[in-house]
Amino acid sequence: MIRTCNRSLPAIVLAGFCLLSVGSSAQQKKVWTDAEVMKIHNEAYLIDLHNDIPTKTLVGQNFMARGGGEHTDIFRMKEGGVGAQFFAAYVPASHVATKSSAHHALAMIDTIKEDIVKKSAGQFALAITAADILNNKKLGRRSALIGIEGGHAIEDDPRLLRQFYALGTRYMTLTWSNTNGWADSSGDISNPRVKHHGGLTDLGRQIVLEMNRLGMMVDISHVADSTFYDAVKISKAPLLASHSSCRALCNAGRNMTDDMIKALARTNGVMGINFNCDFLNQKAKDASPATHPDFIAKRDRINKTVKDEAEAMKQVAQLTAQYRANTPRATLQDVVDHIDHVVQLVGVDHVALGSDFDGVSCTPVGLEDVSKFPKLTRALLEKGYTPQMITKIYHGNLIRLMQDVEKTATSMK
Numbered sequence: 001m002i003r004t005c006n007r008s009l010p011a012i013v014l015a016g017f018c019l020l021s022v023g024s025s026a027q028q029k030k031v032w033t034d035a036e037v038m039k040i041h042n043e044a045y046l047i048d049l050h051n052d053i054p055t056k057t058l059v060g061q062n063f064m065a066r067g068g069g070e071h072t073d074i075f076r077m078k079e080g081g082v083g084a085q086f087f088a089a090y091v092p093a094s095h096v097a098t099k100s101s102a103h104h105a106l107a108m109i110d111t112i113k114e115d116i117v118k119k120s121a122g123q124f125a126l127a128i129t130a131a132d133i134l135n136n137k138k139l140g141r142r143s144a145l146i147g148i149e150g151g152h153a154i155e156d157d158p159r160l161l162r163q164f165y166a167l168g169t170r171y172m173t174l175t176w177s178n179t180n181g182w183a184d185s186s187g188d189i190s191n192p193r194v195k196h197h198g199g200l201t202d203l204g205r206q207i208v209l210e211m212n213r214l215g216m217m218v219d220i221s222h223v224a225d226s227t228f229y230d231a232v233k234i235s236k237a238p239l240l241a242s243h244s245s246c247r248a249l250c251n252a253g254r255n256m257t258d259d260m261i262k263a264l265a266r267t268n269g270v271m272g273i274n275f276n277c278d279f280l281n282q283k284a285k286d287a288s289p290a291t292h293p294d295f296i297a298k299r300d301r302i303n304k305t306v307k308d309e310a311e312a313m314k315q316v317a318q319l320t321a322q323y324r325a326n327t328p329r330a331t332l333q334d335v336v337d338h339i340d341h342v343v344q345l346v347g348v349d350h351v352a353l354g355s356d357f358d359g360v361s362c363t364p365v366g367l368e369d370v371s372k373f374p375k376l377t378r379a380l381l382e383k384g385y386t387p388q389m390i391t392k393i394y395h396g397n398l399i400r401l402m403q404d405v406e407k408t409a410t411s412m413k
Contacts, residue, residue: 030381032378032381032382037374037377037378037381038081038374040377040381040387040390041081041373041374041377041390042081043387043391044083044377044387044390044391044393044394044395045083045084045137045391045394045395046080046081046082046083046084046353046373046394046395047083047084047085047086047133047143047352047353047394047395047398048082048084048085048086048272048353048354048355048357048370049086049147049240049242049243049272049352049353049354049398050086050088050147050149050221050242050243050272050274050354050355050356050359051072051085051086051087051088051355051356051357051358051359051370052088052090052149052356052357052358052359053068053069053071053072053073053087053116053357053358054087054088054089054090054108054111054112054115054116055088055090055108055313055358055359056068056069056070056313056358057069057111057112057115057116058107058108058111058115058309059309059313063115063116063119063120064119064120069357069358070317070357070358070369071355071357071358071363071368071369071370072357072358072369072370074120074123075371076369076370076371077142077370077371079370079371080369080370080371080372080373080374081373081374082142082370082373083137083142083143083394083395084127084133084136084137084142084143084144084145084395085124085142085143085144085145086145086146086147086170086171086242087112087116087144087145087146087147088108088147088148088149088359089105089108089109089112089146089147089148089149089153089169090108090149090150090176090359091104091105091108091148091149091150091152091153091176092104092150092176093150093152093176093177093178094303095152096152096178096180099155101150101152101153101154101155102153102154102155102160104153105148105150105153105154105164106167108148109146109164109167109168109169112144112146113126113168116144117144120142120144122141123141123142124141124142124143124144125141125142125143125144126143126144126145126146126168127143127144127145128145128168128170129402129406130399130402130403130406133145133395133399133402134399137395145168145170146167146168146169146170147169147170147171147172147173147217147219147242148164148169148171148172148173149172149173149176149222150173150175150176150178150180150222151172151173151174151175151176151180151182151183151207152175152176152178152180152181153172154172154207156180156181156182156203158206158207158210161207161210161211161214161216162210162214165214165215165216169216170215170216170217170402171216171217171218171219171240171242172211172216172217172218172219173219173220173221173222173223173242174200174204174207174208174218174219174220174222174223174227174231175187175222175223175224175227176222177222179194179195179196179197179224181201181203182197182200182201182203182204182207183197183199183200183201183204183223183224183227184196184197184198184199184200184223184224184226184227185222185223185224185227186222186223186224186225186253186254187222187253187254189224189253196224198226199224199226199227199229199230200227200230200231200234204227204230205230205234208231208234208235209234209235209236211235211237212235212236212237212405212408212409212412213409213412213413214409215405215406215408215409215410216405217237217239217240217401217402217405218231218235218237218239218240219239219240219241219242220239220240220241220244220264221240221241221242221243221244221254221272221274221354222254225257225260228256228260228263229260229263232263232264232266232267235267236408236412237267237404237405237408237409238267238268238269238270238401238404238405239264239267239269240269240270240271240272240401241256241264241269241270241271241272241354242272242354243272243273243274243354243355243356244256244271244272244273244274244279244354245273245274245276245279245280245338246258246261246273246338246341246342247260248341249280249282249334249337249338249341250278250279250280250281250282250285251282251285252278252279252285254274254279255274255279256271258345261342261345261346261350262345262346264346264350265345265346265347265349265350268349268350268400268401268404269350269401270349270350270351270352270397270398270400270401271342271350271351271352271354272351272352272353272354272355273335273338273339273342273351273352273353273354274354274355274356274360275330275335275355275356275357275360275363275364275367276330276356276360276362276363277328277329277330277360277362277363277364278290278360278362280330280334280335280338280364281328281329281330281331281334283328284327284328284329284330284362287327287328288327288362289319289320289323289324289361295319295320295323298319299316299319299320302315302316302319303316317361320361321361324361324362329362329364329365330362330363330364330365331364331365331366332364332365332366332367332372332375332376332379333366333379334364335364335367335376335379336376336379336380336383339351339380339393340383343389348389348392348393348397349392349397349400350397351393351397352393352394352397352398353376353393353394355367355370357369357370366379377390380393
């Protein structure tokens with residue numbers, strides 16, 4: 001049941017929440033036909049805020065062939081009714097030691113443009129503004145957008161940030177799982193051997209403001225809590241959490257606490273729910289291979305000794321599957337629960353989808369790959385969400401966020 005109002009919310013959040021979060025009892029009991037679900041789903045023009053298939057196209061896997069990725073290819077995207085996709089230009093932390101982070105980010109941007117957009121023969125069109133997305137929607141085309149995953153990609157140099165923006169990058173996660181030279185990560189915050197800053201350094205604050213000036217969304221997925229709160233204080237534009245879930249439902253450091261979600265909403269920001277089993281379901285997290293020291297040792301050995309990147313990825317995937325066998329998994333209902341938690345907490349205007357497909361080793365039962373997105377639409381309708389609310393979650397909130405970021409950039413010129 002969707003509550004009609006949360007009186008503890010700030011007035012600006014409360015107003016939108018009270019108007020938009022009511023599902024009628026008749027609607028909740030309605031039996032939705034497949035045709036009705038697909039009509040609503042397709043009209044909603046689903047935008048997924050994070051997909052890691054470029055990591056695989058970079059090493060030769062074919063996005064245009066069925067099975068090109070574990071969870072993603074052009075055929076399954078059509079079946080899943082994906083309207084727009086932020087493709088992740090992910091930079092492994094290993095590139096820091098070899099000072100090749102920027103080089104790898106450039107290669108990732110190239111594979112998005114060449115091996116996905118160009119090879120799609122017009123099925124995807126690159127988008128760099130909110131207006132581009134809306135125009136592609138009007139023309140019946142899918143939008144491809146670029147987000148850098150890992151602030152170490154700019155090698156501590158705002159000049160590189162500006163060049164990545166010029167190449168089409170429209171968000172950057174301030175960190176990946178590694179603390180960089182100017183921002184703390186949630187991934188190593190408990191590691192005493194890592195030098196932490198206590199959040200953002202002076203350079204980090206400068207980088208956030210430069211992202212605001214450029215019109216690049218400040219993505220706080222992966223950051224330490226201290227970094228998040230520093231970003232809230234310094235950013236002049238709303239914040240994005242491209243692929244994070246709720247810590248109240250699954251106690252993972254990568255997830256956001258209720259207080260963080262409220263703080264994000266006060267910036268008029270948006271969070272995309274991550275589909276990783278380990279961020280959705282506590283039993284799945286507790287049984288994760290990442291909790292097994294022997295798995296970690298074997299995985300690290302593969303990454304250090306197997307020089308061919310594609311082969312290393314294949315062997316790590318096989319190893320992970322062995323450890324995942326017969327362990328608990330998250331479900332489609334867990335995803336609905338995380339969406340609903342955000343809606344109950346701060347309203348429907350601050351939640352979106354950030355699947356992390358092809359970047360995770362365990363996806364929910366019922367949402368195994370990109371083709372299954374319509375099942376989420378059905379589940380939300382059956383929960384009592386209106387088509388208008390689903391449209392906000394699927395693309396409206398992200399469009400508003402991008403427009404706000406663009407307006408902020410214009411005001412700072």
